[in-house]
Amino acid sequence: MTAQVHVPSLFSRAGTVSALTLAAVGGSLVVPGTVPDAHAASAIATRAVNIAASKAGAPYHWGGTGPRSFDCSGLAVYSYKKAGKSLPRTTQQQYNASKHVSAATRRKGDLVFFHSGGYAYHVGIYAGHGRIWHAPKTGSSVRLEHIWTKQVWYGRVA
Known part of the structure; x- marks a missing residue:
């Protein structure tokens, strides 16, 4: 079972993003307007x-x-x-x-x-x-x- 992350305001066009896929490609979630x-x-x-x-x-x-x-x-x-x-x-x-x-x-x-x-x-x-x-x-x-x-x-x- 894969964990699903759904952030409508950021991914409304992309749909639901798999956290497992994001982690597998080394991605990170950065919200516009914020500083890591x-x-x-x-x-x-x-x-x-x-x-x-x-x-x-x-x-x-x-x-x-x-x-x-x-x-x-x-x-x-x-x-x-x-x-x-x-x-x-x-x-x-x-x-x-x-x-x-x-x-x-x-x-x-x-x-x-x-x-x-x-x-x-x-x-x-x-x-x-x-x-x-x-x-x-x-x-x-x-x-x-x-x-x-x-x-x-x-x-x-x-």
């Missing part, structure tokens, strides 16, 4: 990177969530909020809430977590080519920097 989830997430991540980049030179301030000063997790919160996605406030909470991905599958906009003893203590936003946007520490400012260690975890904002 992966594409939407990628667009949000790209916007978050661009927003973080626009804050280059903003001073580090512990507890800062913008728009004029930031701490590391505050920059991530601010950038993603402006891009349309909410994040928890602290680095560890952000790690816990993200979808964990490998270094091999990291993408622009993924969060990069620096850790010690199973605890994430610093976060940046992956900008590609081994670099992150981050607010490093007191006395510094938001900047683009190469990831200086392999002791990092990656998290994708869902």
Whole structure:
């Protein structure tokens, strides 16, 4: 018995489409006017990177969530909020809430977590080519920097 999918508004001329046939040919059902989830997430991540980049030179301030000063997790919160996605406030909470991905599958906009003893203590936003946007520490400012260690975890904002 084959499953039948009938969507009158999309397939009125084609009739009922067999989901099994659709799956067999590798097809997917995309409703006009909608954006697939992966594409939407990628667009949000790209916007978050661009927003973080626009804050280059903003001073580090512990507890800062913008728009004029930031701490590391505050920059991530601010950038993603402006891009349309909410994040928890602290680095560890952000790690816990993200979808964990490998270094091999990291993408622009993924969060990069620096850790010690199973605890994430610093976060940046992956900008590609081994670099992150981050607010490093007191006395510094938001900047683009190469990831200086392999002791990092990656998290994708869902």
